[in-house]
Amino acid sequence: MPRDFYATVAQVLPVLLLAMLWESRFLEGLADRPRVSRRLDPVGGVRFWTRPRVRVYSLSVATIVMLDVGLCLLVLGGLVPDSVALRALVAAGLLLVLGTLLTRIWIDVIRATADRPRE
Template identity: 55%
Template structure:
């Protein structure tokens, strides 16, 4: 039963890593964003998630997922004994990956469904690309 826990986690973690890093052009979208601080750009600036912080957090989460995967493989190979600390570490890595993905999914959905600004009055009658 214990081996099933680690074997399942060792199969799920790479999928979560792929979803975290390579989903829907995340890195391409990030490359194209300015992400300056709000105090530098009051209109389009971000409050906290500047590119440097996004980089550090993404590298931290990716490293944690890979370390968690390595831990599972070491347990399956019999090089690390199963115990409550090892299980807690494995579940913490899984939790970090899931919370990070949930946060990104929510922020992407909110950004994609946010109401757009109405067109300025001078362009109100101009034909758009869909007409």
């Protein structure tokens, strides 16, 4: 049963990473939108997610996903023994990317369906 868990996670995580970074045009949106802090631009600035923070978070999530996939492959290859702690670590990485993707979906849907002022 644990082998199925690792095999499934190893297949699902790259797809989630693809959805998170490339398929959603996330990187293009980051390049196009200014992300000035609220301190510098009180009206149009962002409170927390400035470009450096988005960069660090996105690269951290991508790195964690790749490490998770690597761990799954090492377990499937018999190089790392299965344990409850390892399964919890892999599940935590999966929950991180799922939570990140869900948050981004919410933000994108809210932004896309927001009422825009009429010109």
